[in-house]
Structures are given as structure tokens and as C-alpha cells.
Amino acid sequence: MTTSQTELSGLPLALFILQEVSKQAINCTVVPANRTPPIEKYPVVTYNIVIPETETTGDWLEDERQYTSVVQFDVHSTRQLEAMTLSQSLCEALHDTGYIRFFKQVNILPQQITNVSNRTVLTAENYDQDFGFDCSFLINGTKKYDTSQLDFEYSKTDILSVHGVDNIEGTTFDTSKSDKN
Numbered sequence: 620m621t622t623s624q625t626e627l628s629g630l631p632l633a634l635f636i637l638q639e640v641s642k643q644a645i646n647c648t649v650v651p652a653n654r655t656p657p658i659e660k661y662p663v664v665t666y667n668i669v670i671p672e673t674e675t676t677g678d679w680l681e682d683e684r685q686y687t688s689v690v691q692f693d694v695h696s697t698r699q700l701e702a703m704t705l706s707q708s709l710c711e712a713l714h715d716t717g718y719i720r721f722f723k724q725v726n727i728l729p730q731q732i733t734n735v736s737n738r739t740v741l742t743a744e745n746y747d748q749d750f751g752f753d754c755s756f757l758i759n760g761t762k763k764y765d766t767s768q769l770d771f772e773y774s775k776t777d778i779l780s781v782h783g784v785d786n787i788e789g790t791t792f793d794t795s796k797s798d799k800n
Contacts, residue, residue: 626763630688633727633756634666637692639771640721644712645705647694661747662696662705669753685759687730693738693751706735706750713754717775724770726759 627635638649641664650658652667670689694709696702712718713729722728731754738749780795 625766627766628761628763629758630668630671630690630756632725632764632766633688633722633758634690635766636721636725636727636769637666637690640712640718641709643771643773644715644718645694645708647705647709652691652693658695658747662694662701664705664709665693665695667691667693670755675757683760685757687755687757689753689755691751691753693749695747695749697747699739699748699750702739702748703735703737703750706752710735710752715775717773720774721769721771722756725764726762728757728759729754730757731755 634649641647641649645662645664647662647664648660649664649666652665654665667690668688669691670687672686672688675685675687692706692709694702694706696705710732713732719729733753735750735752738751739747740749780793783792783794785791
């Protein structure tokens with residue numbers, strides 16, 4: 620049985636989703652850090668797999684295996700402030716519920732995310748500036764997903780008002796986002 624190119628699971632699926640988050644949040648492509656050709660178009664995000672899999676438990680059944688993967692993400696630019704700002708924006712996107720939903724639909728969750736730091740080394744010999752962070756992904760299960768069926772429409776729930784009922788006292792209350800206390 621052969622698997623179609625659009626069916627992914629685990630860490631490759633997390634990286635596929637990260638490409639979409641990067642495209643929408645900071646308008647950058649994502650490429651492997653250990654690439655052969657040099658970067659031709661800046662800014663760009665690179666990834667490097669630091670820890671492919673760490674089991675979270677020994678109690679897993681068939682497809683419901685759970686593990687974490689750690690990936691290093693770096694934003695490269697010819698300008699230092701651009702690299703820093705885009706890296707911070709990508710890091711914030713991984714905390715944003717609108718983008719986290721992209722991962723949750725396939726039982727993956729960005730978990731521990733380090734602070735953004737300057738990762739430029741040997742500036743005189745490099746053509747770019749580099750800021751980045753590490754992210755661990757909690758991956759639940761090994762089910763393959765058809766990437767063409769994933770929903771990448773950014774949406775964020777904004778609660779505008781709440782209606783509450785106190786069943787003990789029989790009272791109700793209403794509050795809205797525009798109310799100021």
C-alpha cells in the first residue's frame with residue numbers, strides 16, 4: 620500500500636501546518652535549516668529537528684501513541700530588526716488560539732516555546748541575521764491526515780457578552796465586553 624504525498628502524520632504534519640501558520644502570520648516560507656542551496660529570498664524561516672520523538676508514556680495503544688518533538692525555528696533576514704520582529708510574531712502566533720486550532724484539528728499542540736533570541740553566528744561571514752526559538756509539539760496518535768482536507772481559515776472566538784443564571788438564588792446577570800467595571 621502506498622501513501623499519497625498529501626497524507627502526513629506526526630512531526631511532518633506539524634511542520635506542514637507550521638508552514639501555513641508562517642505564511643499567514645508573517646508571510647514567510649519555511650525550509651529545512653540543513654538545505655543544500657543557499658537562501659535566495661529573504662526573509663525566510665528555517666527549521667531544525669532537535670529531538671524527533673520523546674515518549675510521554677509507556678501506556679499507549681496502537682494509533683494512540685503520544686510523544687513530544689522539539690524543533691528549532693529561526694527567521695533569517697538581511698536586517699537584524701526584521702529578523703527579530705518576524706521571529707517574535709511567529710512565536711506569538713504559536714500562542715494564538717486562532718492558529719493553535721490549525722494544530723488541534725489533527726491532535727497536535729505546540730507546548731513549550733522558548734523565548735526569542737539572537738542566533739546570528741559569525742556575522743562577518745554570514746549574509747543574514749538570525750533570530751529564533753525552540754518549540755516542543757505534543758503529538759497524540761499516528762493517524763495519517765489528508766492535508767488537502769485540513770481547515771486553515773484563521774478564526775478566533777471573541778465573547779461579546781455573557782448571560783448567567785444563579786440556580787440557588789434564582790437570579791440572573793448579564794455582562795458584555797463593552798461594560799466597564
